[in-house]
Amino acid sequence: MESLSPNFFVNNITETIEFYKLLGFNTIMTVPEEGVDYIWAMMSNGNVNLMFQTFESLGNELPEVTRTDGGSLLLYIKLKGIRDFFETIKDKVTILKGLEKTFYGATEFSIKDINGYVLTFAEDE
Incomplete structure (x- = not known):
């Protein structure tokens, strides 16, 4: 295995991008590349990569994908400078x-986050 990039299903990619920018994430790629009606986006901050996708974009291919807001998931993100962050x-x-x-x-x-997901930030001080 080489990497893990969680793919979160969200209702609004544009709003999600703006929220994660507040946390210092940068947009790496979107589909489509330009516009506002995105169906997928990848963002990163340091070694942390996250993907966001709409249900509509995968509904026919993977009907098993379901969730309620936030799901039963907690992301544990380690960083340096937690107090300043x-x-x-x-x-x-x-x-x-x-x-x-x-x-x-x-x-x-x-x-x-704005989609109901829980993010825990941690630093070994």
């Missing part, structure tokens, strides 16, 4: 759990 985004996102030191030594906080 938290201060940068805390007023722009929905904080589910504030900065705290865990029993296993990591400093973490959790947010909810």
Whole structure:
């Protein structure tokens, strides 16, 4: 295996792109390449790559793909400079759990993205 790039099903790619830009992600590729009616996008920040896709774009090929908002998934994203990152985004996102030191030594906080997915950011300080 060489990599893992989660592909999240969302209702609005354009809004999702704007949200993840707040978190420091850059748009790598979209389908279509230009416009606003995207059906797929890939974004990255450092070594973290995420893909976002509409249900409509895969509905006929993979009817087994279903979810409710947020699904039962939590992304655990490690980074450096967690305290500065938290201060940068805390007023722009929905904080589910504030900065705290865990029993296993990591400093973490959790947010909810605009599609209901939970993202936990962590740093081994």
